[in-house]
Amino acid sequence: MPESPNRVASPPPPPPPGPLKPPLHTLISSHDFAAAASAFPAKTYAFISSAATDCLTHRANTTAYAAIGLRPRVLRDVSGPVDLGTSMLGRHVRSPIFCSPTSLGTLVHPDGECALGRACQALGIAQVVSTSASFPLGDIVDAIRSSSTPAPAAGSDSGGDMIPIFFQLYVDKDRAKSERLLAAAAALGCVGGVFLTVDAPVMGKREADERVRADESVRAPMAGTRAGNDGGGGGLGRIMGQYVDASVAWADLAWLRRCLPPGTPVALKGVQTAADAVRAVDAGVDAIFVSNHGGRSLDTAPATILVLLELQRCCPHVFDRVQVFVDGGVARGTDVFKALCLGATAVGVGRGVLYGLNYGEEGVRRYIEILNEELETTMRLCGVTSLDELHPGLLNTRAVDHLVPESAADDHPYAKWRRKPQGSKL
Known part of the structure; x- marks a missing residue:
């Protein structure tokens, strides 16, 4: 029987229910949190879990850690407390684990980066807030300041009772927009430094993210962008990252310094070779951040732990001149x-804290607490109780040493061929 033209059509049936999210108290490892994330909506899961093209670098970040063995020392008195305290860019933190910059946290939880910030403050660890966050930086700071459980910032010289946060910058094609963001961050008075992302002048091809249509109401207020769909798919990173300036070069570090109050620390996020680490130190940055965007930018780029080995082999002086941060593939305290x-100096977690955010602030706290507990256990079982006691001799890297370049030079170790200019005779 045909429907009346005035009849309102019935809504489509709801999608079949996804897997149930297990109770937080049942999760005892980072892998449990990753498994629970399968209950995310399809687009959220694709955006967070995806990596570039064949995901080889994404997997290598993890497998390279697994290939490096530990060399425990025994008969050491490890009965006392383990001291995880350290400093990042001159600011004291309670643990060397920090929250790497992550995008669009409200896809996971309505409180997004505000919940991340409150959890980091409660734990006394650093948070790096992304330009692509779901909230303006000021809103995140306000949420932290209104928290009832701020951690005392022992050793900090500013920011009141707050553990200083850091701001990650993607440079906008309209430099004036970036200058306004930097000015706003400086005016908050609690930003301990700026992390300039240098490994994503364009966004990598994240196929799982492209395949799922985006909700076009999703916005990144600091970047001034919104989600969309086009002939290439619905990739949130690609479409929302079109504002990023691909022309940023070494000379622009001087511009960045001019935009910041004197003395503001600057870190370069995305260093992946010894050659660039040396150049960054010579350029006067305060820290280098070894990162490959969690394998989300350039597939088959080196695993980040291998880049640390490359720096140790080719330019060990870098560690004496600047702080070195690293992220990518960290899933255990042993990592x-x-x-x-x-x-x-400190180790970042990105995807992992978003998996923790699946359970709100409490989930983020529990995720980091698990890693801290595993780190403490690893230290005791290796015969040490302070970060000052850690050194490369506690590791066996023979299984990966053959993958580590032997020189900071740009040249290939034996292939010296160079392509002739087009039009030249052979």
Whole structure:
């Protein structure tokens, strides 16, 4: 029987229910949190879990850690407390684990980066807020300041009772927009430094993200962008990252310094070779951040723990001149331990804290607490109780040493061929 033209059509049936999210108290490892994330909406899961093209670098970030063995020391008195305290860019933190910049946190939880910030403050660890966050930086700071459980910032010289946060910058094609963001960050008075992302002048091809249509109401207020769909798919990173200035070069570090109050620390996020680490130090940055965007930018780029080995082999002086941060593939306290033994000052977690955010602020706290507990256990079982005691001799890297370049030079070790200019005779 035909419907009346005035009849309102019935809504489509709801999608079949996804897997149930297990109770937070049942999760005892980072892998449990990753498994629970399968309950995310399809687009959220694709955006967070995806990586570039064949995901080889994404997997290598993890497998390279697994290939490095530990060399425990025994008969050491490890009965006392383990000291995880350290500093990032001159600011004291309670643990060397920090929250790497992540985008669009409200896809996971309505409180997004505000919940991340409150959890980091409660734990006394650093948070790096992304230009692509779901909230303006001021809103995140206000949420942290209104929290009832701020951690005392021992050793900090500013920011009241707040653990200083850091701001990650994607440079906008309209430089005036970036200058306004930097001015706003400086005016908040609690931003401990700026992390300039240098490994994503364009966005990598994240096929899982492209395949799922985007909700076009999703916005990134600091970047001034919104989600969309086009003939290439619905990739949130690609479409919302079109404002990023691909012309940023070494000379622009001087511009960045001019935009900041004197003395503001600057870190370069995305260093992946010894050659660039040396150049960054010579350019006067305060820290280098070894990162490959979690494998989300350039597939088959080196695993980040291997880049730390490359720096140790080719330019060890870098560790004496600047702080070195690293992220990518960190899933266990043993991973954090290995990175610290190879010279990292602090170790970032990105995807993992978003998996924790699945349970709100409490989930983020529990995720980091698990990693801290695993790190403490690893340290005791290796015979140490302070970060000052960590060194490369506690590791066996023979399984990956053959993958580590032997020179900071740009040249290939034996292939010296160069392409002739087009039109020249052979």
